[in-house]
Amino acid sequence: MRPELLQATDLLRLNTPEAVEKAIGLLQNTVYSFSMKVCGHPEDAEDTMQEVLSRSLEHLAKIEDPQQLAVWLYTVTRNRCWRMRRKPAHAPASMLSLDQLMPSDEELGILLQDAGKSPELNLLETEQRHLLHQAILRIPAPLRIVLVLHDMEELTTEQVAQILDLQQGTIRIRLHRARLSVRKEMNDLLGGVVLTMDQTHAKPRRPRSSGKRRPDDCRELFANISEYLDGRVDPVTCEQMREHIETCPSCVAFLRDLRAAIDRCRSLDIPCDSAVAPRLRALLTREYMRLLVMPAAK
Numbered sequence: 001m002r003p004e005l006l007q008a009t010d011l012l013r014l015n016t017p018e019a020v021e022k023a024i025g026l027l028q029n030t031v032y033s034f035s036m037k038v039c040g041h042p043e044d045a046e047d048t049m050q051e052v053l054s055r056s057l058e059h060l061a062k063i064e065d066p067q068q069l070a071v072w073l074y075t076v077t078r079n080r081c082w083r084m085r086r087k088p089a090h091a092p093a094s095m096l097s098l099d100q101l102m103p104s105d106e107e108l109g110i111l112l113q114d115a116g117k118s119p120e121l122n123l124l125e126t127e128q129r130h131l132l133h134q135a136i137l138r139i140p141a142p143l144r145i146v147l148v149l150h151d152m153e154e155l156t157t158e159q160v161a162q163i164l165d166l167q168q169g170t171i172r173i174r175l176h177r178a179r180l181s182v183r184k185e186m187n188d189l190l191g192g193v194v195l196t197m198d199q200t201h202a203k204p205r206r207p208r209s210s211g212k213r214r215p216d217d218c219r220e221l222f223a224n225i226s227e228y229l230d231g232r233v234d235p236v237t238c239e240q241m242r243e244h245i246e247t248c249p250s251c252v253a254f255l256r257d258l259r260a261a262i263d264r265c266r267s268l269d270i271p272c273d274s275a276v277a278p279r280l281r282a283l284l285t286r287e288y289m290r291l292l293v294m295p296a297a298k
Contacts, residue, residue, distance in 0.1 A: 001070050005073070008024075009066040020285050020289060028053065029277075035048045037152055037270065095177065098222070102180075112249060131190065135185035146164070150175050152265050154266070157172060172226070172232075218244075225258060229258075
C-alpha cells in the first residue's frame with residue numbers, strides 16, 4: 001500500500017484544518033496518479049480526481065483503517081475511470097498468448113549482449129518515464145489495471161481481487177501476463193529510441209517472438225516467473241527453478257530484464273498539476289471541516 005494512504009489516514013484523525021488539507025493533498029496525488037496510469041489522459045484524470053474526492057468527503061471521517069481506505073478509494077476511482085476511459089491509440093486488439101510474450105532466441109541473444117548495460121542509460125529521466133507510461137498504456141486494459149494496482153499502487157493480491165471482484169488466482173495470472181507485456185512493450189519502445197538516437201551504432205530493433213518453442217525447462221520458468229519473484233512458490237519448486245536459472249544464461253538475462261521492468265513500474269509516479277491541486281484542496285478542506293461540525297450543530 002502506498003505510504004501516502006497510511007499518512008492520510010493518520011492526518012484525518014486529527015480533525016484540524018492543517019492536517020485535513022495535507023491529507024487531502026496526499027489523496028489528490030494518489031487518485032490522479034492512479035487515473036493517469038490507467039487511462040493516460042490528464043483531463044480525465046483531473047475530472048476523476050475532483051469527482052471522486054468531492055463525493056468521498058462524507059465517508060472519509062468514517063474510515064479509520066488505511067486498508068479499508070485503500071480498497072474503497074481505488075474501487076471508486078477505478079469505476080469512474082472505466083466509465084470515461086478512452087481507448088489508447090496503440091491498444092492491442094487482443095491479448096497475446098504466453099508463447100507470444102516469451103522472448104525469441106534473437107531477443108534473448110540481445111539481452112545476453114546487453115548484460116550489464118542498458119539503453120535507458122542514454123535517456124533522460126523524463127524520457128524514461130514517458131516511454132514507461134506509453135508502454136503501460138499499450139497493454140490490454142484488464143492486464144493494465146492489475147499491474148497498476150499491484151505493482152504501482154503497492155496493493156496485495158487480496159486487495160486487488162477485492163477491488164476488481166475477481167478470484168485471487170485470476171489476479172495472479174493477469175499480473176504475470178501484464179508484467180511480461182509491459183517488459184516487451186518497453187523493450188520495443190527503447191529499441192526504437194536507440195535507433196533514432198544513433199543510427200550509426202544502433203542496435204537492431206528487438207524482434208517479436210518467432211514462434212519457435214523454447215526448451216520445456218525455460219517455458220516452465222517463464223510461465224511461473226512472477227510467482228518465483230514474489231516468493232509464492234513452495235520451497236521444492238523454488239529450488240528447482242533456482243537450479244535451472246543458475247545453469248541457463250538466457251533465463252538469467254530474461255529474469256534480470258523482467259525484474260528491471262517491474263522495478264521501473266514501481267518507481268513511476270505522476271503527480272497532479274501544481275496549479276490545479278491547491279485550489280481544489282482548499283475547497284475540499286473547507287467542505288470537509290463543514291461536514292465535521294454539522295452533527296454537533298444539529
